[in-house]
Amino acid sequence: MKKILILITFLSVSAFAATQKIEINGMVCAFCAQGIEKSLSKIKTTKDIYVNLDEGFVILESTSEGVSEDKLKKIIMDSGYDVTQISLINETADVIRKRYEKQ
């Protein structure tokens, strides 16, 4: 019974978790991009963040539903950059991180 409850809890959390890919223009150096990471990390639901300078995107993994596009765009613009696209993806930030680190 205990195992079933743990499984249900795990599945319900997974069902509400979201990973968003934010494609950003102008993010050309780590000194600049750290502002984005810092701002996103302040969101209460943030679980993990992965910044990819080469491809110009940030992966935001949340513990609940994804952050609204308007809020994300405001955060990125306040950091000095432009958002070109926001999309939901079916992978965790860590999986994506490891994939790019292998390259």
Add this chain to the structure above:
Amino acid sequence: MFKLLFTFLLILPSLLFAAPMSSKGSVNSMLSINKIYSFIETNYAYEAASAIGVKLFHLDNNNRIRDGIEINHIHRLFRQNKKHSQMNWWLLGGIGYLQGSNEAINDKDLSTAFVSPGLQWDYETKKVYALASHQLVRGDSLNHDITSLKAGFSFYETSYKQTQPWFILEMTNINGITPQIVITPTIRLINKTLYLEGGVSNMGNPKIHVMYTF
């Protein structure tokens, strides 16, 4: 008066060489150590495109000592973000006051106020960097133009968490003041919130610049 102008203008390159500001809500602090000039500065980005800061400096070129304070404001007039580049126009401005002594003319009570409006353009990709800046210095018996150019390249591209090394060549001219164009080849290292620069000018003056964003 010429000596006063000369020593005063020695402090100005910091206005041009510091990275202007970081993201909204960030505090940008920097320390620069030079043979004749050192300063500590911090600014706060109260808006996405505006920051206000304060700087304390100490100048000692063997003949005279200067201690000063400047309140400055930085405003980003325009930014163009592209997939692999960033271009900015910045409006710079400061007001300040300095005092000190000048042993060469036995003046131990030297002081002046100043304003320093300027314009800066910069362009950056992951591989190249360029900057052009022009700044006016206006105050009591002060009337000068300062032009600065920087250009450089990154030795190689890095990922977000790696340290990226750059080579930057700095050229500065203070019209009617500098005996020659000051050229300083520098090595720049960037690692997220930490920014380090070091170099030696063609006049033989070493320079170390450290910046950290909170």
